[in-house]
Amino acid sequence: MPAAIVIFTRLPEAGKAKTRMIPALGPEGAADLQRRMTRLVVARVSAYCSGTGGRLVVACEGGSPAAMQEWLGPGPLYVSQRGVTLGDRLLHAARAELDRGAEKVILIGADCPRLCAEHLRRAEYALEDTDLVFGPADDGGYYLMGMKRVIPSLFIDIPWGSGTVLARSLERAGEAGLSPFLIETLPDVDDPDDLADAVVALEAAAKVSVIVATLNEAKNLGRLLPLLRRGGISEIIVSDGGSGDGTLAIASSHGARIVSADRGRASQMNAGASLASGEYLLFLHADTDPPEGFASLIREELDRPGIVAGAFGFHLREPVCCAGLIESLVSLRCRILRLPYGDQGLFMRRDLFLTLGGYPEHPILEDLILVRRLRNLGRVVITREKARTSSRRWREGGVVATFLRHSAILLAYHAGVSPERIAVSIISRDNKCRGRDIYCPER
Numbered sequence: 001m002p003a004a005i006v007i008f009t010r011l012p013e014a015g016k017a018k019t020r021m022i023p024a025l026g027p028e029g030a031a032d033l034q035r036r037m038t039r040l041v042v043a044r045v046s047a048y049c050s051g052t053g054g055r056l057v058v059a060c061e062g063g064s065p066a067a068m069q070e071w072l073g074p075g076p077l078y079v080s081q082r083g084v085t086l087g088d089r090l091l092h093a094a095r096a097e098l099d100r101g102a103e104k105v106i107l108i109g110a111d112c113p114r115l116c117a118e119h120l121r122r123a124e125y126a127l128e129d130t131d132l133v134f135g136p137a138d139d140g141g142y143y144l145m146g147m148k149r150v151i152p153s154l155f156i157d158i159p160w161g162s163g164t165v166l167a168r169s170l171e172r173a174g175e176a177g178l179s180p181f182l183i184e185t186l187p188d189v190d191d192p193d194d195l196a197d198a199v200v201a202l203e204a205a206a207k208v209s210v211i212v213a214t215l216n217e218a219k220n221l222g223r224l225l226p227l228l229r230r231g232g233i234s235e236i237i238v239s240d241g242g243s244g245d246g247t248l249a250i251a252s253s254h255g256a257r258i259v260s261a262d263r264g265r266a267s268q269m270n271a272g273a274s275l276a277s278g279e280y281l282l283f284l285h286a287d288t289d290p291p292e293g294f295a296s297l298i299r300e301e302l303d304r305p306g307i308v309a310g311a312f313g314f315h316l317r318e319p320v321c322c323a324g325l326i327e328s329l330v331s332l333r334c335r336i337l338r339l340p341y342g343d344q345g346l347f348m349r350r351d352l353f354l355t356l357g358g359y360p361e362h363p364i365l366e367d368l369i370l371v372r373r374l375r376n377l378g379r380v381v382i383t384r385e386k387a388r389t390s391s392r393r394w395r396e397g398g399v400v401a402t403f404l405r406h407s408a409i410l411l412a413y414h415a416g417v418s419p420e421r422i423a424v425s426i427i428s429r430d431n432k433c434r435g436r437d438i439y440c441p442e443r
Contacts, residue, residue: 002054003124003146004102005045006093008081009038009110011063011071024192033198037189038110039303040205042072044351045108046305048117050377051355055102059093075305075378087155095150104148112143112188113201117351119144119183126181132173134166136185141165143188151176208295209235209278209350213268217286218246220390224286225254232295239272265342266359266366273353282347287390289317290345294385298347301381308378309348309371311340313386320391322399334382338375342367343389348374362419364409
């Protein structure tokens, strides 16, 4: 059974949040630090729970559950912290989640911006074989505690706020006959001395990695890569399926990281994502230009609890017959079904993408299948801001013929025909695809 994960935090009010940081940052700056760290931790844990089916609980202080939900949005269960000491509050939260039916409970704070899904995953796996796990903090405390049953002595007469919290807790565990499992030691953020590492961690957490799958896309890359650089993207990964034109030379000249992969959009995007270091992933077609300010837009959308993925609105870049009708039909599909396609740019958190195993390795419809899986985990958002994508598919194949062709593919898939069989039986393997069509099996 997946764990219930409880995040302890408080409403970031000036003068009340991160008070030990006030001499260095001032009341507003300390509250803003609390705000940024809490949003980051809640978003990361929300994405992790979406992938595992776990329950996310936000235990708040300094504000009502309703006020916290108004700030952070729907998704988690919001509860008030109960108890006088920190030990009382931890004990009450652990007991409450076990009483709700959780078989494992993980308690964390919101002041460790280096905490990520891998730490939660290690803690949860450790609880399969032991009753107690700690994530040590480098100041002598701990940023994470996981358990399968309540051990009251772990919460009573502990010198909270001192450098001996973990040592005393381990002593108490030993007295109870337990051998706790310790995961990686991380820094938490309590004092001005911790600020430098916090800034580095928060900046790293804002990084967007863009993955572009290519096959003979020299012309489009020459337009796209400068746009991405102007958008503040520091990591562009071009995953190439064997281009014979100048694709690789252009990618290299713009500082993109190049990876060679088996031809096929799914395998190419998975190969690119495996090298990405960003918190957020944006998968782009080489002929799709993201909207202005797209990096900030991605962070803003994915930082909202309950949002598991997103895509941009759809706009055809070049004139083509019935362009308005095509865009309206795509907009209708996205509004009703929340089912964007890859030519709109798909974005999600890296941890969730890896938890899901990436794109399914099918010759076609890999984007549709992934988005349908994501919809089962949470909300897929479509932004008002639009990506500008090439109309070449519609122009070269004909509007009516292309629409009918795509409809036939989707009808076959929904009727239970496998993507592999569709690729063989419906899509012509002649040179009409030319390695460009979104549904081309050669891609």
